Amino acid sequence: MNEPPQRDHHIAPFDELAAHAGSRGYRLVREPGTPPGWALLDAADGEPLYAAETLADIARYLDD
Template identity: 45%
Template sequence: MTPEFPPHLVRAIALAARATTQGYRLVRLTPTPYTWQLLDALDQTPIYTADSLDDIETWLNT
């Protein structure tokens, strides 16, 4: 039986993979409220911070 993952987790994994192909690393910052951040994959410099995965996806689309 194949485990079923929550849709938000699948989306986060897909966006993390997409960010990687564009030269970024997607991380979730803590503590709450959780925000998402794109870092430069090479030197870990913060590139973009957002409150939602929607915002991250929009930024990656630009």
């Protein structure tokens, strides 16, 4: 039988959030060495738009 491939339902939080950010015109990156550990950049020009300490903070920002 030709069954569809199994979907991976264990997507890493970063991957899922990065895809969500991308759908809104952002690129999610890690900001090493700075107090806010994550940043959303404009997908077109790389301009920093928002920074946060946690992925949960980034998720809340994207959902607002």
